[in-house]
Amino acid sequence: MKADKKLIQWVEISRQAFLNNVGEFKKRLGQTELMAVIKGNAYGHGLLEVAGLAAEAGIKWFGVHSLEEGLALRQAGFRQKILVLGYVPLAQSSQLIEAELRTTVYNLQTLRALSAASRQLKKPIFVHLKIETGANRQGLPTSKLDNFINLIRKSPGLILEGLSSHFANIEDTTDDSYPRYQLENFLKAVNWFEEQGLKVPVRHIACSAAAILYPETHFNLARVGIGLYGLWPSKETLVSCRLRGQEPLKLKPVLSWRARIAQVKTVSRGAYIGYGCTYRTTRPTKLAIIPVGYYDGYDRSLSNSAYVLIKGRRAQVRGRVCMDFIMADVTDIPEVKLEDQVTLIGTEGKEKISADQLANLAGTISYEIVTRINPLIPRLVV
Numbered sequence: 001m002k003a004d005k006k007l008i009q010w011v012e013i014s015r016q017a018f019l020n021n022v023g024e025f026k027k028r029l030g031q032t033e034l035m036a037v038i039k040g041n042a043y044g045h046g047l048l049e050v051a052g053l054a055a056e057a058g059i060k061w062f063g064v065h066s067l068e069e070g071l072a073l074r075q076a077g078f079r080q081k082i083l084v085l086g087y088v089p090l091a092q093s094s095q096l097i098e099a100e101l102r103t104t105v106y107n108l109q110t111l112r113a114l115s116a117a118s119r120q121l122k123k124p125i126f127v128h129l130k131i132e133t134g135a136n137r138q139g140l141p142t143s144k145l146d147n148f149i150n151l152i153r154k155s156p157g158l159i160l161e162g163l164s165s166h167f168a169n170i171e172d173t174t175d176d177s178y179p180r181y182q183l184e185n186f187l188k189a190v191n192w193f194e195e196q197g198l199k200v201p202v203r204h205i206a207c208s209a210a211a212i213l214y215p216e217t218h219f220n221l222a223r224v225g226i227g228l229y230g231l232w233p234s235k236e237t238l239v240s241c242r243l244r245g246q247e248p249l250k251l252k253p254v255l256s257w258r259a260r261i262a263q264v265k266t267v268s269r270g271a272y273i274g275y276g277c278t279y280r281t282t283r284p285t286k287l288a289i290i291p292v293g294y295y296d297g298y299d300r301s302l303s304n305s306a307y308v309l310i311k312g313r314r315a316q317v318r319g320r321v322c323m324d325f326i327m328a329d330v331t332d333i334p335e336v337k338l339e340d341q342v343t344l345i346g347t348e349g350k351e352k353i354s355a356d357q358l359a360n361l362a363g364t365i366s367y368e369i370v371t372r373i374n375p376l377i378p379r380l381v382v
């Protein structure tokens with residue numbers, strides 16, 4: 001789809017890049033199934049747009065955060081296996097079952113509520129127990145597994161389909177000792193289930209970095225997020241990949257963020273720009289006023305530091321990022337005019353501005369840069 005002249009800003013999602021990234025992960029994963037992690041509005045890329053591409057790529061598992069995301073997918077007609085990775089209030093247990101969503105369980109109360117709801121609806125639910133292996137986020141301690149199993153054994157509506165866990169420190173370092181410790185804990189839990197005579201068909205702990213670096217974490221399902229969007233989980237992941245003599249995946253960024261110029265004007269030398277008068281021009285300066293601000297997800301910490309691309313050239317952001325506007329210096333791009341295209345993330349001609357670059361400038365990670373792009377901005381699959 002081509003950007004309409006009526007749009008003042010939009011996000012382009014490259015179908016070709018997404019399919020390329022799926023292919024790269026499929027090669028790495030071999031027999032292991034791929035779950036597309038599409039929580040957080042598909043990391044800002046657009047839940048339904050990305051689900052459509054993932055379905056086209058033949059992906060059978062979707063990972064979402066909330067009941068609401070799962071329901072939105074069902075309402076849009078997606079019939080894939082959808083696993084809720086986050087938390088669903090006890091009072092909404094029935095909705096999970098009615099929509100045939102799978103859910104992650106780490107509280108006994110959740111399991112009881114699901115058991116009661118499934119009895120009432122006379123309909124089963126597939127559950128995945130999340131094992132605490134060292135992230136100390138969600139997860140049930142292995143010392144409490146007995147209670148969960150007893151309840152599952154007594155509840156015919158609860159189908160224990162999966163065991164899962166999540167790595168705490170796989171992206172931040174090239175040292176693999178903590179992931180190995182977590183993997184050991186996970187394996188102990190997996191073995192414990194086998195000793196109990198419980199066959200749990202699906203086991204999953206791998207995120208993008210684990211999928212790329214450690215085949216021993218793949219089991220039969222890998223939950224891949226950031227990599228599908230063409231972004232490396234971290235520099236350390238890429239370095240680890242090279243250190244291990246592995247061929248790095250050829251990932252292509254999927255998202256471009258674009259807008260149109262709302263005003264072009266020239267101000268004199270010594271003029272202040274924007275709130276707080278934080279920038280003062282050192283020459284007569286031509287400015288492009290761009291209708292994108294922190295409301296849209298363009299971080300305020302990019303004030304006076306980031307650049308955008310206009311006509312394939314860099315234009316420095318001057319002054320503070322406002323709620324709905326930024327100002328860019330286009331003095332050296334004289335042909336700039338009203339409604340010309342601006343690239344906030346993406347490529348124009350020979351120039352590029354990546355989510356990683358913005359993340360470095362903003363003191364965060366690419367995950368946050370893309371995920372926080374306002375969901376109200378149209379996503380166009382191109």
Ligand SMILES: Cc1ncc(COP(=O)(O)O)c(C=O)c1O
Pocket residue numbers: 037085166206207208209223224225226227233
């Ligand atoms: C539980 C869970 N699984 C998988 C992922 C995917 O991780 P990544 O985006 O690094 O592939 C996430 C991401 O935050 C997660 O929270």
